[in-house]
Amino acid sequence: MSPASASSSEPGSGTAAQGPTAPAPRGRTGRGPRGSRRPLARFLARRVAVALLLAVAISLVTFVLTNLVPGDPVAANLGQRALGDPAIVAQWRADHGLDRPLPEQYLLHLEGLLHGDLGMSQQSHRPVRDDLAEFVPATLELAGTAIIISLVLGVAFGVIAALRRDRPSDHVLRLVSLIGISVPTFWLALVAFYVFFFRLQITPGSGRIDPGLSPPPQVTGLYTVDSALAGQWDVFASAVGHLLAPALVLALYTIGLLTRFTRSAVLEVLGQDYVRAARAKGLPGRVVLFRYVLRPALVPIITVAGLAFGSLLSGTVLVEAVFAWPGVGQYAYKSATTLDLPAVMGVGLVVGLVYLVINLVVDVLYGVIDPRVRVS
């Protein structure tokens, strides 16, 4: 997953230093007080352009890294007997384009990408695109649910802890977040599966839906959405039930992390003059909380959230394994161990693009939350 981390550090780091109190240094040196006519549109266009460039860079990095991996895909894919026959080996290499020089292979690879062609998986003997279309939505559904859960609970817990500083609820939440941060995901997944499924039988077992049900007709690949679209509410209930336990397990780390960061960010903003000024204006408590406290606090929170969601993605591999979730993590593991290079590249590309989208969203949110980022 190294290509993904390479891409995530670049767009994130430039804005990561922005705290709630950070002044806007660009305000002085920028284009003057007015800015351009439609600052938000320009800001968005710039961000998307950068993201596109990075997408090409990701494809290059995945390609190079995949080809640098020591190991012979021929040995991994052909049997002992076939390996002894040079003609078969040569034929296999030619079939998979491995006899050409690397730059040429990359250009072919890139050309294929533009047509949506990710090559053939050497394991499943299917186009990698079809494999990904099957496995990626499962992971997106799991990770997306975990992200939503951790954002809602993490921010809510952090705000409560900050507003009730040093009271019992703050101490309880501190303990909860500490557990969330320090307990390894794979262990938690195993324990949760054992306790809630085998012992208490309050959560459904492995997989995405009950074995007796058939999957909803594929539109988005997300079972919850597809079943709701098809009006199959029994499937929907089953999909939600199967989703909750693994998503919560996956979310626990980010919940803990976001609780801690939100707490400190909110406490920092609470000490700001403009919060005191807002109170002096006699504004209702909810206006002070949302407009004056939460909005500035969101800047550091989304920075951490963007980074945390990256690590959440790598956590899916373990959670998917424990809950037998047919996602891209399992697929990536199998492809990597069999040196199925087209599949590995496909996974690397997808994960890289997801990181890219997360960073793009974070960057755009900076501009939405803090007008100084886009005005100047």
Add this chain to the structure above:
Amino acid sequence: MTLTISDLKVSIGDAEILRGVDLAVDSGHVHGLAGESGSGKTITGLAVLGLLPHGSRAAGRIELEGRDLLTMPPKRLNAVRGAEIAMVFQDPATSLHPMVTVGVQLTEHMRHHLGIGRKEARERAVGLLAKVRIPSPEAAVDRYPHQFSGGMRQRIAIAVALACEPKVLIADEPTTALDVTVQAGILRLLRGLCDDLGLAVLLVTHDLGVMSAVADEVSVMKDGLVVETGPRGQVLTEPSHAYTRALLESLPGDGSELPQEER
């Protein structure tokens, strides 16, 4: 008297910050509250608005036209804040919300306290900005605080404070964070508003030069007590308390218009 503080005691934990402060501010008057840092000036101002730091206790009386603010239920006090008593803070770079337009900051409490609509509030906001002499107020309402200079920001903060036509204005070191050249303009503005609108202004400052420029009455605080109070001329020219004399003597050379007493 518009605002009367009597025997105000404030403690945070074991520390007694105010030990029985008496103070009165009348409408149309600027009452200067002087003293070194830590003497309790700022806490006095915050106590009036019920904005004391977390974990502090207050006793005594703070009366606004006969109503005791200290015993007022929080909801009613919140209706007084911003509407009848407003505050201007020391540093306009931090007392305005950096991510919200000037217009919103000028209108949000107006709409809440006065129950007026968006359009009317905006028109009033433009008028307020004109009143504090912000150039092209029509455009200024849609800008953000960082697009203004420090002096302009403090004028905006004053406009925000005046939006609901309060009776009392507490100005906590309103010129300390500004250039000396800008200070005079802000002080003239405050003085003018006080006279025109009949505001009762409590001007908290450690700067006796500022005090002598605008205050009608002066009170001097030390260690949580008001040690001297009276008309400006009397306090600044014939100080009766040793501490006031020490304060006056500590002025640099430009305090030439103030008499230097012998020790």
